[in-house]
Amino acid sequence: MTSLLLVEDDAVIRASVSLALERYGFRTATAADGLSGLEAAQAGGHDLLLLDVMLPGLDGISLCRRIRETSQVPILMMSARGDGLDVVAGLEGGADDYVVKPVDLSVLVARIRSLLRRAAFARPVPAEPTAGQAVAFAVLDFGELSIDTGALEVRRAGQRVELTPTELRLLLEFAAHPGIVLERATLLRTVWDYGWDGDSRVVDLCVQRLRKKIGADRIETVRGFGYKLRTS
């Protein structure tokens, strides 16, 4: 059973969302403030974290940063402001996606499932792949960056790079189209499962985080169009 951690200070939301999520088949642990949320997150065992932005003690954005120092667990932020600053700060802090309150449970569940799919995708395939998969997986080299699409390991100049499932999924999308410009809308669709209503800042900020990890010049911005992976 998938286990979620919901960090939310509003008692009604905490209780009702966790109950509702359980109906959708998620086991949900809760924390009422930032510090106990950090403790629970560091204890581990959660497949996905659902963080409110405004939290007493440690706010959701700082909490997200602290968690990212040690863990690549999928993080979904919930903002009640939706005025951009919250959202950008949360995504910069390492969140994979965000929703604006009040969010329909069906939408929230869709976002959670999309994020969990990425996480499942990011888990390496069993040690003994079938014959068909063995052909498909390879180690791709782009300059000092090497991506093992089977073991799902990314190395930069021989050093292992830790990526969140979303970052990994995004990088693989680039690696599948080396040197080709990918539009933000396309990436929103393929990586985040968004339609035209998706927020392209999600892509921009994830690319920023990815650049910090794999080298700033590896992914080039093509002004007005999108991004592309530099192959050499």
Added chain:
Amino acid sequence: MTVGSLRWKVAALITLACCAVAAVVGVLVHRTTLERTMRQGEERALVWAAMVAKEYRAGTPPEEPAPWTESIKRPDELPSPLRERLAVESPATWYDDRKPDQPWMWAAQWVNGGLVATSRMEVGSDMIRLRALDRAMVRAALTALAVVVPISVCLAEPANRRLRRVARTARRIANGDLDARVAPAPPRRGGSLARRGGRDEIADISAAVDSMAASLQHRLLAEQRFTADVAHDLRTPLMGLVAVVELLEEGETTDLVRGQVRVLRSLVEDLLEVSRLDAGAEVAERVRVPLAELAEESAARVGVEVRVLASGNPVAETDPRRLDRILANLVLNAHRHGAPPVEITVRDHVIEVRDRGSGFPPELLADGPKRFRTGAAERGRGHGLGLTIALGQAHVIGADLTLANAPDGAVAVLRLPRQPSG
């Protein structure tokens, strides 16, 4: 730099003033010099005429040729103007300019026997000197103008530049850049640029524009903060409500509650969206968008049955999320207040949403959408925010949204800009 600009007005004014001064001085000098020249000519002619008269009286017979013999004339030999003057006074003078390039000064006085002693002085060289003086004065005036006007335009330039800066700043503020200020923000060594330029009117207007921008910014920030706080305080309990409603047992009551929660939610979201649009803090993020695909998606998300007709595969560079909001609101409006079928026609940079209802109410077409008023009862109920949002978002993406009535229903036409600005 336009012809009507202050710089050219200053130049024209200074030129006019210089010309006026030069003309007055020139005319005065000309007249004084002319008078003096004439007087000198008269005196010379009179002296000579007196000498002729004296010599004549001394008894030298007129028959005998002498240097002055021909200066003794009968009155009828005299030019008529001189003769007339001589009839009034003696001695008399006359300036003879019958030949302009060779003027003479005549003097005449009676000697005995009805004869007249005359003298005729050549004053042409004096007149040439006068004309040379005139020319010199005109030249001097023109030289002075050529020097003074550019210098004064240059001296007026700092003031012009300051005024242009004020205008530029005001325009930037109008375009939403509330950080724009005329004076540099940190006053260096206690004196701002405006103060260095003295407490003149330009410094006053600069200070006024700056304080206007500051108070505008202050109010806008306060309003934005208020909106964000209200948003938070409204959304948090609403989120609780939305989540709790999910937990209710299925039933008639639950459906009613769910419906009301949905209405309340969309009302709160619309209000927050309108206040964000009012705050003018919205910025479009443009990408290439296939319009037909987006229209299909928007309609599907709203949950209204819509027929999308597209000619070709039109693509526009615009903000897809805002375009989605516009179309969703137009479609929802057509669904709520019009009648099916709702149709979206997509052409090159133009999207049309039409329904087969009774059309937009005339007040709406005349005055634009009013918040919390849907006008005619036959258009059904609604809070009237949808069209306000559609118009506001259209403004943000630089599109032109026109509402009109066709014979068979309401038509909303959205024209996207071909070359997005900003």
